[in-house]
Amino acid sequence: MVNSHIHPDHTGGNAFFAGQGAVIFAQENLRDEMLHPPGRGNGGRAPVPAAVPTATYRYSSPGVPAVTIHMDGETVDFIPMMPSHTAGDTIVRFRNANAIYIEDFYRNFGYPFADQANGGSIKGMIQAVDLIEKLGGPDTTLVPGHGTLVRKKDLLGYRAMLVDILAKVGKLRGQGKSLDEVLAANLTAPYDATTEGDTKQSKDRFITEVYEEVKDFPPVVNGERKMPGRR
Numbered sequence: 204m205v206n207s208h209i210h211p212d213h214t215g216g217n218a219f220f221a222g223q224g225a226v227i228f229a230q231e232n233l234r235d236e237m238l239h240p241p242g243r244g245n246g247g248r249a250p251v252p253a254a255v256p257t258a259t260y261r262y263s264s265p266g267v268p269a270v271t272i273h274m275d276g277e278t279v280d281f282i283p284m285m286p287s288h289t290a291g292d293t294i295v296r297f298r299n300a301n302a303i304y305i306e307d308f309y310r311n312f313g314y315p316f317a318d319q320a321n322g323g324s325i326k327g328m329i330q331a332v333d334l335i336e337k338l339g340g341p342d343t344t345l346v347p348g349h350g351t352l353v354r355k356k357d358l359l360g361y362r363a364m365l366v367d368i369l370a371k372v373g374k375l376r377g378q379g380k381s382l383d384e385v386l387a388a389n390l391t392a393p394y395d396a397t398t399e400g401d402t403k404q405s406k407d408r409f410i411t412e413v414y415e416e417v418k419d420f421p422p423v424v425n426g427e428r429k430m431p432g433r434r
């Protein structure tokens with residue numbers, strides 16, 4: 204068994220399946236998050252020992268499988284991801300079935316969710332979409348952790364929204380606007396009609412994440428971005 208990321212709706216069965224004899228694979232970061240909860244993800248509770256992944260690997264570079272399983276005529280790749288939905292994400296590719304489980308860096312139910320307490324990153328989610336663009340063919344079935352089956356062309360609107368909202372929130376924060384002011388600007392309004400599950404909680408969470416992420420964006424001075432020495 205492989206954990207795609209730490210959230211309890213994706214790891215809650217670990218102890219049960221370990222009890223059935225399953226070996227649980229995951230990124231080493233996920234194991235660390237589970238053993239040393241940053242306060243979110245698993246509710247800050249110490250895990251049941253049997254629920255902790257025992258076979259771990261690390262992210263090295265985009266798209267490189269860490270583990271390949273040969274089973275019943277299928278070849279399955281566990282591909283660790285850059286920090287995106289969390290810092291411990293793994294996607295799962297089924298080569299013969301031409302399908303990739305893309306977990307939660309993409310979703311078509313609710314607004315994007317980068318779990319920053321567990322190392323997630325909105326910019327990393329854009330990189331994750333770009334990786335799928337390279338890994339998948341036009342007919343590859345993509346299986347999100349939440350929502351419906353999609354093809355890679357369906358990810359383009361999502362990517363454009365991430366880029367658009369990053370730029371708009373960055374601009375407002377650069378002008379000194381507070382989080383409440385940015386939330387009140389209702390920047391997701393153009394996307395509400397096409398986003399299933401567009402609850403206020405979901406959109407506010409998204410905008411709050413982006414606001415947090417753009418805090419280090421270089422400020423605009425006299426119409427030009429001033430690049431800091433270190434990002």
Ligand SMILES: [Zn+2]
Nearest residue numbers: 208210288307
């Ligand atoms: Zn999740």
